[in-house]
Amino acid sequence: MITSSHLNQDREFFGYADYKIFAYFLNTCIMVASSNHFRDVMARAKRIALSVDPEYHELLSKLAEYQKKTVTGVVTDFLEASKPAAEAMLVAFQELEKGVDQGEILKNLLASSLEGAAKNLRDE
Numbered sequence: 001m002i003t004s005s006h007l008n009q010d011r012e013f014f015g016y017a018d019y020k021i022f023a024y025f026l027n028t029c030i031m032v033a034s035s036n037h038f039r040d041v042m043a044r045a046k047r048i049a050l051s052v053d054p055e056y057h058e059l060l061s062k063l064a065e066y067q068k069k070t071v072t073g074v075v076t077d078f079l080e081a082s083k084p085a086a087e088a089m090l091v092a093f094q095e096l097e098k099g100v101d102q103g104e105i106l107k108n109l110l111a112s113s114l115e116g117a118a119k120n121l122r123d124e
Contacts, residue, residue: 088112
């Protein structure tokens, strides 16, 4: 028990009313911090319109249910996981523009994919 003897009072801090006020204050701080973080993330994130066929949406919905996520969360996870492949494809297109041999580009693309797979296996 913590008392406020320095205030010449012998009442308990964090009694029921104090606890409720503290809980409200703490929840408000957490919500503000969370909403600020969410707002910061959303300010940096770009939104895109994405259309999928109904069967694929159903598949994503089932995956989301199992993972206790939103469909958007599942799609975001897929996109994040495929980012290295997209980056490798961009490099391949840039090399094509520079006139690099297609065989060399394909070899580099395959090597990049295998390196990514190996890294994922090691990280697990």
